[in-house]
Amino acid sequence: MLQIAHIRENRDQVVKALAKRNIDAAADVDAAIRLDEQRRATQVELDTILAESNKLSRDIGELMRNGEKAKAAILKEKTVSLKERSKELSEKLDGFTHDLQQKLYTLPNTPAAIVPEGKSADDNITVFQTGDIPTLHEGALPHWDLAKKYDIIDFELGVKISGAGFPVYKGKGAKLQRALITYFLDKNTAAGYEEFQVPHLVNEASGYGTGQLPDKEGQMYHVTADDLYLIPTAEVPVTNLWRDVILPESELPVLATGYTPCFRREAGSYGAHVRGLNRLHQFDKVEIVRIEHPDRSYEALDGMVEHVKGILDELKLPYRVLRLCGGDMGFASALTYDFEVFSTAQDRWLEISSVSNFETFQSNRLKLRFRDKEGKNHLAHTLNGSSLALPRVLAGILENYQTPEGIVIPEVLRPYTGFDIID
Template identity: 80%
Template structure:
């Protein structure tokens, strides 16, 4: 959530920055500023009445001691009126504050200066590309055919048990999935990330804290009885470990990693681009989350990008990195890099990771602060990245490593799998 003081002092800057997201925010920004002025004016009036009431109470006490009961009775009547006024003003101030918060929730994060202009994924900037695209044998197949051929993932069985988008992993497919999870976690912990296991449900406060609510309410599975949400990513529970926390500057940075299943209601349209593992309702992902000092968060973001690059280099998958344009960035992000693996069998790029800096946007919602060297409380910066999302990484491995003899396992994964080939 954007800070109200920043909006108040930088109205034009905010409007221009959000225009990079193709959002005309002028009206909302003006409404936010007007509500803030009303809130502050109401609070001043309330504070004055409370101060007057405190003085009256002191005066009444002195009059009673002096035996001036008649004068004290007059002041008591005034304190009763002040009490009624202060109660009404407190209710008005609370209502204005609630309306102001709802308005602030509608404003996305401001894009960083280096975010490119653009309206859609077509305008994203390719900033890096690595790896050789393999030459496949004639008759190479996409992964949804390969998994049937080798009986390692069963989409129909998952559909019977639950519905479309909930696959069943079998035999070497399940072992390869587990191998990837363990490999990703080992890479992350070796890089200094502390592994945690977190709940797969979160409450409403947690979903608001990281910005899933109200922006992505329709994309999450919701248990109405207990008002809990199945997590769309480990980012939500992991980042909320630090909600309402005041850190010391010496505790920064904090690096955390977690494996969780992820649940998303949005299914997309029909066609090859959403077939098989390309888009699921339930999938596995290993996440990295950082809490950083504001002066060091972009250096940390670069480090996260290099970390994911190292993993993909070890997997020997062809990939590219895109800097997302304003029109394609997530609601909470100030800057996002997407990683995409090239699927030779599908002849297309598959998104497999997003690495983002949220600056203070999440921290402001979370009330995640640290005490600086001068003893002042400052909002921390939060960052997160997929390291990595499994379905499309797995699809890339199955398709790019297929041979006439079977699917060869990347060398780095063989100690985790216990086998060299799926045949």
Template identity: 80%
Template sequence: MLQIAFIRENQEKVVTALAKKHMDAKAIVEEIVQLDENRRSTQVELDNTLAESNKLSKDIGEMMKNGEKAKAEILKQKTVALKEKSKDLSEKLEVYASELTQKMYLLPNLPAEIVPVGKTPEENLNVFQEGDIPVLHEGAQPHWELVKKYDIIDFELGVKITGAGFPVYKGKGAKLQRALISYFLDKNTDAGYQEYQVPHLVNADSGYGTGQLPDKEGQMYHVGLDDLYLIPTAEVPVTNIFRDVILNENDLPVLCTGYTPCFRREAGSYGAHVRGLNRLHQFDKVEIVRVEHPDRSYEALDGMVEHVKDIMRELKLPFRILRLCGGDMSFASALTYDFEVFSTAQDRWLEISSVSNFETFQANRLKLRFRDKDGKNQLAHTLNGSSLALPRVMAGIIENYQTPEGIVVPEVLRKYTGFDIIN
């Protein structure tokens, strides 16, 4: 959430910046500023009324001591009126504050200056590419055919148990999945990230804290009876560990990692581009989250990008990095880099990771602060990244490592799988 003081003092800047995310924010910004003005003027009136009431109470006490009961009774009638006025003003203030908060929840984060202008994924900026695209043998197949051939992932069984988008991993497919999770976690903890195991359901406060609510409400599975949400990513519960927390400056940076299943409704996703593992309702992901000093968060973002690069190099998969344009960015992000793996069998790039800096946007919602050297509380910066999302990594491995003899397991994973090939 943007800070109200910043919005009030930079209305044109906010409107111009959000235009890069293809939002016409002029009307809502003006409404927010007016609500804030109403809230502040009501607060001043309430403070003055309470001060006047307190002064009259003291005066009444003095009059009673001096035997001036008649005068005291007159003032008592005034205090009754002032108390009623204070009650009305408090209720009015509460309404303004609630309306202001709800309106501010609707404003996305401002994109960083280096975010490219654009509306569609085709306008994202390719900033890095590495790895040779393998030349596959004649008769090479996409992963949804290969998993049937080697009986390692069963999509139809998932449909039977739950529905489309809930695959069942079997035998060596399940072991390969588990190997990737263990490998990712080991890479992250070796890099200084502390591992967490977190709940897979969160309350609404957690959803609002990281920006999934109200923006992504329709994409989240909601358990209505308990008013809980299945997590779309480990970012939500891990980042909310620090909700309403004040850290010391020397505690920064805080580095966290965690593995969770992720649940996304993905309403309206159909077609060949979402076949097989390309888009699922339930999938596994290992996440990295950082809480950083504002002066160092973009340096930390670069470090996270390098960390994911290292993983891709060890998996020996061809990949590229895109700096997302304004129209393709998430609601809460200030700057996002997407990693994509090249699927040779599908002849297309598949997104496997997003690494983002949210600056103070999440921290303001979370009330996540740190105490600086002068003893003042400041909002921290939060960052997160996929390290990595498993379905499309699996798809990339299955397709790019296929041979006439079977699917070769990347060398870095063999100590986890216990086998070199799936055949």
């Protein structure tokens, strides 16, 4: 959530920055500023009345001690009037505060200066690309046909149990999935990330804390009876571990990783481009989260990018890194890098990771702060990345490693799978 003081003091810059997202935010920004002015004016009036009421209480006490009950009675009548007015102002203040909060919730983060302008994924900038795209044998298949041929993923069985977008992994497919999860976690913990196992359902406050609510409310599964949400990513519960926390500066940075299933409604997603593992309602993902000092968060973001690159290098998959344009960035992000693996059988790039710096956008919602050596509190910067999302990584492995004899397992995964080939 953008800080109202920053909006108030930098109105034109905020509107200009949000225009990079192809949003005309002038009306909403001005509405937030007006609400803030009303809130602050009401607070001043309320503080004045409360101060006057406190003074009268002291004066009444003094008069009573001096036996001047008549004068004290006059002042008591005045305090009654002040209490009524202070109650009115308190209710008014609560209303302005609530309305301001709701307005701020609708404003996305302002993009960083290096974010390119653009309206869609077509305007993203490739900043890195590596790996040779393999030449597949005649008769090579996309992953959904390979899954059926080798009986390792059953999409129809998932439809029977739950519906489309809920695959069942079987045999060596299940073992390969588990191998990838363990491998990703091992790489992350070796890099200094502490592993957490977290709940897969979160409350509304957690959804608001990381910015999924209210922006992505329609894409989240909502357990209405308990008012809980199935998590769309481990980012939500992991980052919320530090909601309402003040960290000593000496404890920064905080590095966390976790594996969870993820649940997304993906409403409106149809067609061949979402076939098989390309777009699911339930999928597995390993996430990395960092809480950083503002002075070091972009250096940390670069480090996260290099970390994910190292994993893909070991998997020996052809991939590229994109800097997302303003029109393609997530609601809470200030800067995002996407990783894409090339699917040779589908002849297209598949997104497998996003690594983002949210600056203070999430921490302002979370009230996540750190205390410096002088005892002053500051909002921390939060970052997160997929390390990695499994479905499209698995799709890339199945398609790019297929041979006439079967699907060869990447060498780095063989100690985890216990087999070298799916045949």
